[in-house]
Amino acid sequence: MTTSFARRLVIKQALLAVAATSALTAFSASAADKVLRVSAIPDEAPTELQRKFKPLGEYLSKETGMKVVFTPVSDYAAVVESLATGKLDMAWLGGFTFVQAKIRTNGMANPIVQRAEDAVFTSRFITADPNIKSLEDLKGKTFAFGAPSSTSGSLMPRYFLQQAGLQPEKDFKNVAFSGAHDATVAFVAAGKADAGVLNTSVWDKLVESKKVDPAKVRVFASTPEYFDYNWTVRGDLDPAITKKLTEAFLKLDPANPEHKAIMDLQRASKFIPTKPENYTGIEEAAKSAGLLK
Numbered sequence: 001m002t003t004s005f006a007r008r009l010v011i012k013q014a015l016l017a018v019a020a021t022s023a024l025t026a027f028s029a030s031a032a033d034k035v036l037r038v039s040a041i042p043d044e045a046p047t048e049l050q051r052k053f054k055p056l057g058e059y060l061s062k063e064t065g066m067k068v069v070f071t072p073v074s075d076y077a078a079v080v081e082s083l084a085t086g087k088l089d090m091a092w093l094g095g096f097t098f099v100q101a102k103i104r105t106n107g108m109a110n111p112i113v114q115r116a117e118d119a120v121f122t123s124r125f126i127t128a129d130p131n132i133k134s135l136e137d138l139k140g141k142t143f144a145f146g147a148p149s150s151t152s153g154s155l156m157p158r159y160f161l162q163q164a165g166l167q168p169e170k171d172f173k174n175v176a177f178s179g180a181h182d183a184t185v186a187f188v189a190a191g192k193a194d195a196g197v198l199n200t201s202v203w204d205k206l207v208e209s210k211k212v213d214p215a216k217v218r219v220f221a222s223t224p225e226y227f228d229y230n231w232t233v234r235g236d237l238d239p240a241i242t243k244k245l246t247e248a249f250l251k252l253d254p255a256n257p258e259h260k261a262i263m264d265l266q267r268a269s270k271f272i273p274t275k276p277e278n279y280t281g282i283e284e285a286a287k288s289a290g291l292l293k
Contacts, residue, residue, distance in 0.1 A: 036066045040092035046072040052265045063248035076149035094151035095228045095282040108235025113249040115268035121228035125221040127195040142174040144187040144196035152199035159285040
C-alpha cells in the first residue's frame with residue numbers, strides 16, 4: 001500500500017466518522033426537540049397552576065423523553081379550542097370542559113386518566129352570613145359561582161340547586177361569576193356575595209394553607225358526588241406518546257418520596273384510568289341547564 005493511498009484511506013475514514021457523528025448528533029437533537037404542549041383550565045390563579053405543574057412536568061419529561069412546556073390560557077374556551085386545533089397536546093380539564101372538547105372535536109378528545117378523587121368529586125357551598133344554614137336560605141341572597149364553564153364551580157352546583165327546587169337567576173337577589181374557585185372564596189370573605197360555591201379540593205387546600213379562616217367563611221352544604229377532572233390528550237396524538245403518558249401517571253406511587261411530592265401538589269392519592277362514558281352525567285346536566293343543545 002503506497003503512502004499516498006494510505007493517507008487517502010485515513011482521510012476517508014475520518015470523514016465517514018465525522019459524518020456518522022453529525023448524523024447521530026442531529027438525530028439526538030431532533031428527539032430532544034420534540035415538545036409536549038400542555039395547559040389547564042384556569043380554575044385557579046396562573047401562578048398557582050404553574051407551581052402545581054412544575055414537578056409533574058419534569059417527571060413527564062423524564063418518562064416520555066420529550067420537552068414538556070406548560071402554557072397558561074386566559075379562559076376555559078381557549079383550552080378547548082387549543083386542544084381542538086392542535087395547539088395543545090394535553091390538558092387538565094374539568095368534566096364539563098371535557099364534554100365541550102369532545103363535542104368540539106367530534107368525539108376525538110381522549111381522556112386518559114383522572115385522580116381517584118375525581119370519580120367521587122363534590123362541591124362546597126360557603127357563606128360568611130350566620131343566617132344562611134341551608135340551601136333554602138339562599139333565596140333573596142347574592143351568590144357567586146366560579147367560571148361559567150366550571151364543572152364544580154358552576155354547572156354541577158347549579159344542577160343540584162335546581163334539583164332542590166332553586167332557580168338561581170329567579171330565586172337569588174343577584175348571581176355573579178368570580179372566574180375561579182379561590183376568587184369565589186375571596187368574594188364571600190369580602191362580602192361581595194352572601195354565599196358561593198367551589199370545588200371541595202380547592203376549599204380543603206385553602207383551609208390547610210390558612211388562606212381562609214373557616215370560622216369566618218364556613219361550609220353549610222355540599223353536593224352529591226359526580227365525576228370531574230381528567231387529563232385529556234388530542235385525538236390524533238401519537239398513540240405511543242399517549243401510552244407513555246398514561247403509564248407515567250398510573251405508576252405514580254405515594255410510597256416514592258419524589259412521586260408523593262408531585263401527587264400532593266395535584267391533591268391526588270393515585271391516578272386511575274378514565275373514559276368518555278364517565279362524563280355522560282355531566283353532559284346530561286349541561287343539557288338540562290340549557291348550556292348544551
